[in-house]
Amino acid sequence: MVLDAALTTFARFGYRKASMEEVARAAHISRPGLYFLFSSKEELFRAAVTQALERDIAAVERVLADTGRPLPKRLVEAFDQWAGRYIGPLTRDVAEVVEANPGLLGEIVETAPRRFEELITDAIAVETGRAAAPDVARTMISTSIGLKHQASSREFYLERLKVAIALLTR
Amino acid sequence: MVLDAALTTFARFGYRKASMEEVARAAHISRPGLYFLFSSKEELFRAAVTQALERDIAAVERVLADTGRPLPKRLVEAFDQWAGRYIGPLTRDVAEVVEANPGLLGEIVETAPRRFEELITDAIAVETGRAAAPDVARTMISTSIGLKHQASSREFYLERLKVAIALLTR
DNA sequence: TTCGAGCTATACAAATTATGTCTACCGCGT
């Protein structure tokens, strides 16, 4: 799909350095054809990010719902789907565009993180039954964000996250 | 060092998309300062590639010299040092610049691969004693180049290479 | 204290590259 090609290209080069030409090439269509589908680079970016967020949220829901597996394993995988996939240049450029045009990227960039927190909180609450679930969830999310800034590889991110989750789910 | 920062930046964005500004930022110097050290982007690129090739050749020599370890393991590691590190965009852009300005990148881009072939050949010959060593070495190198084009990750490259080397060193 | 090496910060012209748009056209299913 065109949006997948777009996201891949944006993730690889960052928003600024990803040219419409390159996205078009990755999607095997012409550049005017790309403009036929999305009337500007920003709109394309918005669509690609939106799709990715929706897909990631869906993946997180799916992972967490599989209550047969132990909670820590599900949490690690959920965070990996949500954040681990984007270790690298993309994150920075998402933030860049969001800050440059406040509110332009659509509400999803606000609602999706809230939904993610909700899902994590619920998964923890169901398992542990504790009232501390919201605090644990929020702490995990903060840890994840911190790791994302420290990590240069997904492996590093996952390794540290695993430790953090083990500590937080005792 | 500046050349390390340059190579990292070139590897990440490719020759064209890596701006001098970015290299300078990665090296923690100013852009005019970078031009003070290297008078053009091409010269910087040449210097960075040259250094990398020399370092890689040295690493290959070191790995292969450790005759205590089994030959296949040494070979896999040697190829990893030589090529596996550069799975991704850099290779394509090296080729691009080399073709654009024939002979500009210096003789190292010619001599280093020859030296690499020599090292691989010798390592195989010493161990197996066969006269077939040159053929085996050349085949391995061709396989490696092929894999480099197929592979999107270092893991994929190494996995396939390992199999190929096992087959070729029987 | 002065000097020069090795930079930084700022600015600039020229070249290159990217965006967004337009026109003409093509293949294909109906």
Next chain:
DNA sequence: ACGCGGTAGACATAATTTGTATAGCTCGAA
């Protein structure tokens, strides 16, 4: 034969990048 969903190519305009120039700062040696 027609319209849909594009392609190919060209274009004006804007943004980015290169390479250079200027002035100034800092630090260590003379």
